[in-house]
Amino acid sequence: MKHTKRGPVVAIDGPAGTGKSSVTKRLCQALKYVHVDTGALYRVVALSCLEKRVFLRQITEDPKSRVFSPEIEKIISDLSRELHIEFKQDLSRNPSNRVILNGEDVSDRIRTAEVSMASSAVSAVSGVRASLLGLQRKLGCAGHAILEGRDIGTVIFPDADVKFFMTASVEERAKRRLSELEASGADTPSYESLLRQIAERDRSDSTRQLAPLKKADDAIEIETTKLSLDEVVAKMEKIIREKVGSA
Secondary structure: OOOOOOOOEEEEEOOOOOOHHHHHHHHHHHHOOEEEEHHHHHHHHHHHHHHOOOOOHHHHHOOOOOOOOHHHHHHHHHHHHHOOEEEEEOOOOOOOEEEEEOOEEOOOHHHOHHHHHHHHHHOOOHHHHHHHHHHHHHHHHOOOEEEEEOOHHHHHOOOOOEEEEEEOOHHHHHHHHHHHHHHHOOOOOOHHHHHHHHHHHHHHHHHOOOOOOOOOOOOEEEEOOOOOHHHHHHHHHHHHHHHOOOO
């Protein structure tokens, strides 16, 4: 089904840990745009697979083993089509952009290290990407929306009005992830373990055959290693306002 944009769309891509979600949240607040967290959609599919004991555990234990059998791919794809996923704002919670799966808030459960690794694997399944593509475009085409993920500017919204590609060193991203986990009270792996996980996630996302992570030709690169969150937001907000204005 073809969706027509009813307002400006901003695409923010980049590898894990570059600050895409934090930046998008702040930009949406400043510009009164809608936040469409596409990565959360794949995390929801991964969570559902893990909880239903679809054969994903081998991938979280052996990141190099990322090829599913046709039978398992079909199970994962069928499951992704059955899920009812919504985004809701709850300003009393942090993060306020809550992810609802079949009526249940799973915002915290999809942020574990296990789900992160599994989501990279399920995102490479063509049936999953196909089932979520329409949902992502529908959400974005409502207009005045910011979508963040891995392939927004190249696959989901190649016609986005503004495209960004955020980067940061692997070391800095591991530090940020460690701080997030410590602040949330979740089980905290070692810095070295996170460093390995992020490096492996980068390799997987950028080398997969289907919709690999890459910078769109017309995307604006934002290097965030030495910038504060405030500095990154200010820089990107200025660009968006210059190109399309606010809501």
